[in-house]
């Protein structure tokens with residue numbers, strides 16, 4: 493066996509780009525140059541481990557992967573947007589706990605057919621997104637694979653405690669930030685299974701390709717008393733609500749008419765809320781708390797539009813009410829997007 497099979501493979505056959513053959517060490521050095529690092533990072537990339545200064549706060553840890561053919565297709569996106577999105581999906585998990593992201597490590601699975609320019613652009617997008625939220629990129633690994641995949645493990649600080657999924661109580665209002673269903677609709681526009689006017693398409697596709705994590709709203713929510721239960725909307729409202737209900741051992745009534753839909757969503761789907769319930773990738777926050785503030789008050793406090801979409805009830809099921817009548821439940825047709833079950837895009 494070669495001493496280091498990973499490097500051996502990369503150096504010999506690596507990526508078949510005629511213009512710029514890739515060398516792993518060179519790539520790592522080029523990609524990690526200029527990545528943001530604060531004083532909390534004692535030692536950045538380049539050694540066996542990075543070294544972080546101790547933190548005064550409880551640490552949040554999360555990890556997420558984006559795999560070509562499962563989570564994205566290269567013809568839909570720019571490398572920059574892909575890099576930024578890989579970080580955002582992790583930031584959203586930190587946001588859902590009310591934390592502050594601090595540092596991350598990246599694993600890049602690379603395949604043949606992509607040149608150095610591609611990875612430089614991917615890292616440029618990642619670097620910009622990390623700088624914007626002051627995340628230190630403290631290390632990375634590159635491995636050869638048959639599909640491109642970007643995996644990021646992200647650390648955060650829970651300075652004000654953490655919002656968990658198991659804290660919803662009967663009688664709590666159920667709230668969401670922003671609008672739901674846009675990203676799923678954007679994905680279907682990219683896939684060509686639906687059509688939209690130019691402006692609506694631009695908005696919806698943008699919501700899919702360039703999502704934002706609700707970090708500031710999460711950090712404000714976690715300081716409220718009593719502390720809300722929360723989850724981020726990555727797999728679809730219905731499925732993510734289901735996770736929260738299971739953890740809290742509670743049920744929910746959701747009012748179809750109350751779901752926050754964007755103008756672009758309504759232009760394409762009218763008042764059909766199925767995609768808003770089942771579509772993923774919105775990266776909005778869903779939270780539950782005693783309904784003391786109205787929507788306007790909460791929206792002001794969180795500096796983001798907030799809509800109350802229902803109530804936590806006894807039992808274990810979520811029921812979607814349309815005109816006051818059940819339109820679907822958690823045992824029925826509204827099963828969320830399940831990435832283990834669903835076919836690739």
Ligand SMILES: [Mg+2]
Pocket residue numbers: 584585588723724725726
């Ligand atoms: Mg999540």
